[in-house]
Amino acid sequence: MAVHAHPDDESSKGAATTARYAAEGVDVLIVTCTGGERGDVLNPSYVVPAGHEFDTIEGKRAVRRLEMAASAAALGVRQEWLGFVDSGLPEGDPLPPLPEGCFALTPLEEAAAPLVEAVRRFRPHVITTYDPSGGYPHPDHIYTHTVTMEAWEAAGDPERYVVEGGAPAWEPLKLYYNHGFSMERIRAVHEAITERGLESPFGSWIETREAREIPEREVTTRIHVADWFPQRDAALRAHASQIDPEGFFFAVPREIELEVWPTEEYELAASRVETTLPEDDLFAGIRGTEAAR
Template identity: 80%
Template sequence: MSGEPLRLMAVHAHPDDESSKGAATTARYAAEGVEVLVVTCTGGERGDVLNSSFVPPSGHGFDTLEAKRAVRRLEMAAAAEALGVRQHWLGFVDSGLPEGDPLPPLPEGCFALLPLEEASAPLVELVREFRPHVMTTYDPSGGYPHPDHVRCHEVAFEAYHAAGDGDRYVVDGGAAPWEPLKLYYNHGFSMDRLRAVHEAMEGAGLESPFGDWIESRTAREIPERIATTRIEVAEFFAQRDAALVAHASQIDPDGFFFAVPRDIEVDVWPTEEFELAESRIEVTTPEDDLFAGVRKES
């Protein structure tokens, strides 16, 4: 690998996930010259409008799956530009978030219902083409129980293991096998982070957006996964925020993601956290770099 640029692939379920999970990290590495590719599994076609002030761009509607897909693509392009990263669509259809008791069936043909090998094949080929040294995605729970997030984990996990095996996912004229060296899970909203920011907000006499969330997660006894890797990214919060705002149909600029003053965030929690799930090289945790151990190999 001598002389090769470092390459990072971040695999996400929907457009906007890349801006709310590890965005400052991807912006930092892109600024440092790392080749960063964000992979978006679905078009986000079934995402609800979560910004009350959202107005579709001129010439666009938002009342059909096709119309939503077109708008989400525009938003994604703006977010990728804000982060300074490349982006690739796998082309699958959003499964939606089922609600009710009992839960309704998922829509026919959606991402979460596809056989694993069918859903994984495009990502396996993309890993072989892009040749990332490091991949990031969600933990087995998906981070929260959206079927696309769970399937995103499954597909990324499968691609990490299968892309280096020339006997699997064979494509005539396809790229040569490639084994990424490290696989990480995003840790966007750990209880340690929520509590630290919550206490800082209350200490400053401000209303915290995390009080009910902390109580709910504590009451449900949700197990905490261990963060192995903390990336200093305070200098890239502005890029992350610009990427969030780019997803105008999903992100309210006066809403949850902007409820914490940035000076408090910088002071209390200037990092983004990841969990090293697997490594094919020798590493020592805790880490402060997703490429720890990789740089000496390259």
């Protein structure tokens, strides 16, 4: 189970990993906390699909659901919504208040309840989500971490989040933070591109690291996913309102990426099984044991 804040996050954070495991026969579920209703059009060539609109919350939600369905199909995974409303990214000095009724203002037990239910029903052995910083300071990303940690602790306790007729308690075995944009990866790819005399899309990232607020965190697990980069890229392109096919996510030559950084990285945040670090498999310590049944 991969828990994400918005539709499109699943395509830019661990997408090739989910595609690889799905192709290998693992049952993979993407859980999306919000509908992405406050996302702006970020693709200058975007055209709103016929019969839809993008200038209302409801219209955006409908379009983002279409895009999410196409992304999940590209990755070969299942996907579910928790049903909360995007909080938006507040900007300005001072920052404006978050909109009433948004995900990040939802009380924790109310926000975590549907995720606990999803964990108990889906019964994942492994959960991935964001580190405490959210990966970057979007209130929905930070709260996704908080809500996922609550579900990790509570889903296995039959005395918590009791729902009459609901699925029985289920205790996941491993919890990971995904590392979408580590500075180590950015520097390595940047140097490989510039060594070939090409222009790197990461120049400003290197120069303004503090402004980008990219956390440096421990990597415990590297998943080799080069063969699934095409599925990742297809999932990115599925989010046509957000992802410019000529833009940032496609600015790194794929042959350089394959050579320099063919993996996706994770941090083992909690484990209820024994494992040996470093790992090359999210299911290390689970495969071939009674816990995997």
